[in-house]
Amino acid sequence: MTKTDKLQVVNIEKEYEGSPLLRGISLEVKTGEVLCLLGRSGSGKSTLLRIIAGIETAEQGQVLWNGENMRGVPVHLRRFGLMFQDYALFPHLDVRGNIAFGLRMQGMTKEEIDGKVVDALQRVNLSGFGTRRVTDLSGGEQQRVALARALAPSPHLLMLDEPLAALDRALRAQLQEELRQVLHESGIPAIYVTHDQDEALALGDRLALLNEGKIVQSGTPEELYRQPINAWVAGFLGMENLLPGRVVRLDPLTISTAFGELACSAAPEQRLRVGSAATVIMLSLDAETTEAKSGANLVRLTVEEAIFKGDHYRTFTHGASGESMVLNLKEKGQRGDEIGIRIAKETLLAVTN
Secondary structure: OOOOOEEEEEEEEEEEOOEEEEEEEEEEEEOOOEEEEEOOOOOOHHHHHHHHHOOOOOOEEEEEEOOEEOOOOOHHHHOEEEEOOOOOOOOOOEHHHHHHHHHHHOOOOHHHHHHHHHHHHHHOOOOOOOOOEHHHOOHHHHHHHHHHHHHOOOOOEEEEEOOOOOOOHHHHHHHHHHHHHHHHHHOOOEEEEEOOHHHHHHHOOEEEEEEOOEEEEEEOHHHHHHOOOOHHHHHHOOOOOEEEEEEEEEOOEEEEEOOEEEEOEEOOOOOOOOOOEEEEEEOOOEOOEOOOOOOOOEEEEEEEEEEEOOOOEEEEEEOOOOOEEEEEEOOOOOOOOEEEEEOOHHHEEEEOO
16 A cells, blocks of 8 residues: 655744744645645745745744654755755756765765666656756756756655746746646655746645735635635636625625626625625636626626637726726627626626625
8 A cells, every 4th residue: 555645734833023924824735746835925935845844943833744743853854855946056067966966965875876867867858968067958957957856865745946937938838737747756745836826726736825924725726716715815816807896685696896786606605794895706707798788697898909819809898987807708899899798607706805
């Protein structure tokens, strides 16, 4: 039976210059999982990795590996790999020398090191690159070398701190797929830190969304994207149409907005009552125009601009009161066109503000 390893972070508290940086952080990741820690710069993501690695200490809380408290365990004995954004490769060493460096520190023989270097390079599709100078490599190749170096010692846990941030968007998209495959094939539990929601959705088996030192929401990418618990989560995940309003009915749940009254679904555990403020989140930008003049969830809009995107037109519109709405439409609207769209109740989610 395959052993399942597990990291648990329990109620971590950390201060910075007298102010709270991390507040009651709890999470876990186990064998075969990639947990994406997602949040803005300065939200404490990198600090949490350093606490797990043992580089920094927390004022309160525990880091447990298979139930064992890691407090007092030195960094090198934890066997937690940490890959940084700048890769930190040694420019005076070739690719093999960079990967072998940590293995020599562990006292491995030359034969053991050679075998692990070859295996690590195969994992990241760099077989035959061992004698290359790292300064002659592209940014993507350097990223692969850094990953190979992190994987070579067979760490118990792998932590990656924004490893793709320095690359251009096209290369990041390509490497996301490769990185996800490598991490899953390795089976090593991994924590991946990023501020890019697209990257997190592409790489993570689970996401933990960090804001102002707290985990606001965690779950699978599908759970967070389809059921954000508040407007902040929805906005951070890139949802563009967040419509403020007020609850006018509970059955069916109906919110009065600048675009009229909209029948909605409710996110789980929402405490909505008649008269309370709420935000309607449009989970999809896809819409179809209608010739109808009235009816449930019918919204009248004026086209401002339509941009061709291949299989749709990204269409910028506004309502009668000037409020904006962005839609993906099959047909191109001209500036000033009056259009009607009907929005399915299932694609509208009401949350408390």
